[in-house]
Amino acid sequence: MSMLRESALAAALALVLSAADAADAPRYGQPMTAADLAPWDISIAPDGVGLPPGSGTPAQGAVVYAERACALCHGEKGSGGPSGPLVGGGPLNSTDRDPAKLIGNYWPYATTIFDFTRRAMPWTQPKTLTDNEVYALTAYILALNKIIREDDVMNAETLPKVKMPNREGFISKYPEKH
Amino acid sequence: MDTRKRRKDRSASPQLEPIAGNGLLDRRALLGRGIAFASAATTGVGTSLATAAAEPLTNGPWSLAPGVPVPPYGQPSKFEQKVVRTLSNPKLEPRGSAARTPHHLLNGTITPNGLHFVIARGGETEIDPEKHRLVIHGLVKQPMAYTLDTLHRYPMVSRVSFVECGGNSAPLYSKEPIQANVQALHGLCSCAEWTGVQLSTLLEEVGVDSSAKWFIAEGADLPTMNRSIPLAKAMDDAIIALYQNGERLNPSNGYPMRLLLPGYEGNMNVKWLRRIKLVESPVMAINETKQYTILRPDGKAWQFYFPQEVKSFITHPSPGLSMKGPGFYEISGIAFSGNGRISKVEVSADGGKSWARAGLQAPVLSKAFTRFRVPWTWDGRPVILQSRATDEAGNVQPTREAFIAERGPPRGTPNVAAFTMEHCNAITSWGIDAKGEVSHVYA
Numbered sequence: 320m321s322m323l324r325e326s327a328l329a330a331a332l333a334l335v336l337s338a339a340d341a342a343d344a345p346r347y348g349q350p351m352t353a354a355d356l357a358p359w360d361i362s363i364a365p366d367g368v369g370l371p372p373g374s375g376t377p378a379q380g381a382v383v384y385a386e387r388a389c390a391l392c393h394g395e396k397g398s399g400g401p402s403g404p405l406v407g408g409g410p411l412n413s414t415d416r417d418p419a420k421l422i423g424n425y426w427p428y429a430t431t432i433f434d435f436t437r438r439a440m441p442w443t444q445p446k447t448l449t450d451n452e453v454y455a456l457t458a459y460i461l462a463l464n465k466i467i468r469e470d471d472v473m474n475a476e477t478l479p480k481v482k483m484p485n486r487e488g489f490i491s492k493y494p495e496k497h
Numbered sequence: 498m499d500t501r502k503r504r505k506d507r508s509a510s511p512q513l514e515p516i517a518g519n520g521l522l523d524r525r526a527l528l529g530r531g532i533a534f535a536s537a538a539t540t541g542v543g544t545s546l547a548t549a550a551a552e553p554l555t556n557g558p559w560s561l562a563p564g565v566p567v568p569p570y571g572q573p574s575k576f577e578q579k580v581v582r583t584l585s586n587p588k589l590e591p592r593g594s595a596a597r598t599p600h601h602l603l604n605g606t607i608t609p610n611g612l613h614f615v616i617a618r619g620g621e622t623e624i625d626p627e628k629h630r631l632v633i634h635g636l637v638k639q640p641m642a643y644t645l646d647t648l649h650r651y652p653m654v655s656r657v658s659f660v661e662c663g664g665n666s667a668p669l670y671s672k673e674p675i676q677a678n679v680q681a682l683h684g685l686c687s688c689a690e691w692t693g694v695q696l697s698t699l700l701e702e703v704g705v706d707s708s709a710k711w712f713i714a715e716g717a718d719l720p721t722m723n724r725s726i727p728l729a730k731a732m733d734d735a736i737i738a739l740y741q742n743g744e745r746l747n748p749s750n751g752y753p754m755r756l757l758l759p760g761y762e763g764n765m766n767v768k769w770l771r772r773i774k775l776v777e778s779p780v781m782a783i784n785e786t787k788q789y790t791i792l793r794p795d796g797k798a799w800q801f802y803f804p805q806e807v808k809s810f811i812t813h814p815s816p817g818l819s820m821k822g823p824g825f826y827e828i829s830g831i832a833f834s835g836n837g838r839i840s841k842v843e844v845s846a847d848g849g850k851s852w853a854r855a856g857l858q859a860p861v862l863s864k865a866f867t868r869f870r871v872p873w874t875w876d877g878r879p880v881i882l883q884s885r886a887t888d889e890a891g892n893v894q895p896t897r898e899a900f901i902a903e904r905g906p907p908r909g910t911p912n913v914a915a916f917t918m919e920h921c922n923a924i925t926s927w928g929i930d931a932k933g934e935v936s937h938v939y940a
Contacts, residue, residue: 345651346702348641356634359772362713365781392591412796428781435783439720442591493801
């Protein structure tokens with residue numbers, strides 16, 4: 320093989336390799352810092368990771384519940400309305416009626432109440448509640464269900480420790496069915 | 498070919514006996530190939546179909562004048578205005594909205610974008626694509642944000658995939674058969690060709706930390722809906738979908754981008770996708786604890802029940818599509834499985850006593866709608882039609898009895914729009930009476 324052909328081959332090979340490199344790894348993402356992400360990083364793990372500072376009590380929650388007209392959809396004291404009740408719920412293995420899956424008899428984690436309220440409530444003005452208001456509403460709902468006492472304070476430390484009645488009620492289908 | 502010759506051919510062709518009860522024929526029997534239908538000949542169906550003397554042909558006004566200018570975006574014919582979704586919440590009250598696909602008025606396997614089913618908790622969300630961002634963060638080496646424009650610089654893939662709501666077919670879980678059509682019973686599933694960027698491509702760029710086992714996908718809509726998904730699915734076949742049947746996503750289906758998890762529960766295919774966070778374990782969102790969990794008779798609940806199991810239903814005939822007298826019909830319907838390809842669909846016309854294998858329309862794609870068809874001569878007597886699908890993993894669609902034995906007896910007969918059960922894939926039965934009316938029955 321002549322030197323000329325050899326170098327032509329090497330050049331061609333280099334061209335192929337660089338093209339392959341470029342095709343392998345497009346990198347057009349814009350790097351983000353934790354501070355950039357903070358307004359969207361609202362995930363709250365069941366162990367409390369992600370819970371913000373702040374706190375609230377059931378009594379404070381009753382005030383927010385009235386101020387934000389929560390009863391329009393959930394009824395007085397969470398007794399039920401177009402969007403369903405926040406209290407009640409009978410045994411889950413009953414055969415004589417359709418057991419409603421409610422907070423008190425079904426939800427396994429108290430952190431989910433905080434998370435959903437903060438991201439989605441009130442329905443017409445989501446994401447307008449302060450973190451204190453969300454803690455207060457969470458405390459109010461838990462107290463209505465007699466899961467915490469009227470004088471309990473909910474915050475990043477106490478909320479994940481609340482033991483929901485149906486905490487052990489779930490069996491994962493994954494990875495058995497995937 | 499003149500009439501005399503055709504008659505001769507037909508008389509020379511083999512008679513075809515039914516292969517299952519009440520007139521189901523071999524799937525290879527095709528009209529136009531000169532095959533005579535034995536039951537048709539013996540019941541005199543051929544003559545009963547004779548029509549009145551034809552009207553003399555005339556030119557319609559459309560043959561005598563120009564049409565209208567071709568519109569920039571075509572709409573269905575004005576004569577097809579009944580082919581629409583049914584809406585559960587047309588005034589957008591503060592609750593979820595469901596729009597159901599009219600399977601009985603469609604054919605083939607692809608759902609038109611305007612008729613794709615929708616479940617939306619905050620209505621149809623309008624997002625400015627210029628301002629939309631997808632961020633990927635959590636247990637990654639470098640968190641990144643992507644615009645719609647930058648995603649278009651990545652290699653794309655297309656795949657045909659069904660999406661099915663976990664609550665589709667819930668009305669079958671009822672004490673009495675709810676009288677409703679296939680749209681009301683099974684309208685929360687649809688199938689489209691989705692095009693976009695593989696999630697694994699983006700995860701390669703951000704760099705996955707070895708401690709990550711799940712990811713949270715979150716939408717930009719009112720409830721900012723979130724779900725926990727195994728990272729293995731991201732590495733397998735998850736797509737950030739940007740196109741639906743060739744055009745940008747429909748707003749109801751997540752414009753400008755959605756997560757597509759082929760075969761997994763519809764709710765996990767997060768629409769209006771704005772955030773993916775890699776985590777060690779599930780976040781226990783409302784839609785994986787309160788909802789999309791299946792309460793068992795013993796009071797425990799299944800959680801993280803992801804694949805939509807093998808299912809089929811007959812769309813033609815079905816309630817509302819009454820029979821036009823005895824004679825030849827093609828029974829057809831839809832089959833799919835979240836576990837892969839459909840390997841077999843069987844159809845019964847005698848309530849499950851005997852079965853005829855249906856023909857499967859090619860191509861039969863994994864985790865996509867498969868159209869099945871079987872020829873049938875109806876003798877005019879009452880029958881019960883059923884379809885039963887099997888997927889390539891060997892899963893067989895259960896009878897209603899088997900399904901209820903596992904899930905426990907239904908407690909009542911709820912409203913047709915209620916979600917009293919999820920992942921309900923039991924066999925559907927259509928009863929046809931002597932008048933040709935089709936109704937939903939249990940058999």
